[in-house]
Amino acid sequence: MGEGYTYPTEQPTHRIDYILRSDDVVARAIAVVTSPLAAAASDHLPVIAQLSLPGRRVGTGH
Structure with missing residues (x-):
């Protein structure tokens, strides 16, 4: 995983790709x-994130 730079792929020097979220979505991990x-x-290198979404947990009844 990288340091946040996504462009160009050969030698990334720019952060031009983002994951946007609302205040009720929690970013648990983000990486390039x-x-x-x-x-x-x-x-561009892909940006991935592990997010916690608001609401009920699927399959738990909570």
């Missing part, structure tokens, strides 16, 4: 995927 496969797929 820097694998060779990710770099080959586009001129």
Whole structure:
């Protein structure tokens, strides 16, 4: 995982890709995927996030 730079893939120096969220969505983890496969797929590296969404937990009855 990278340091937040997503463009260009060869030597990323710019943060131009983001994940936007509302105040009720909690970002648990955010990262830039820097694998060779990710770099080959586009001129931007993908940004991924683990999010906690508001509301009931699926399958728990809560």
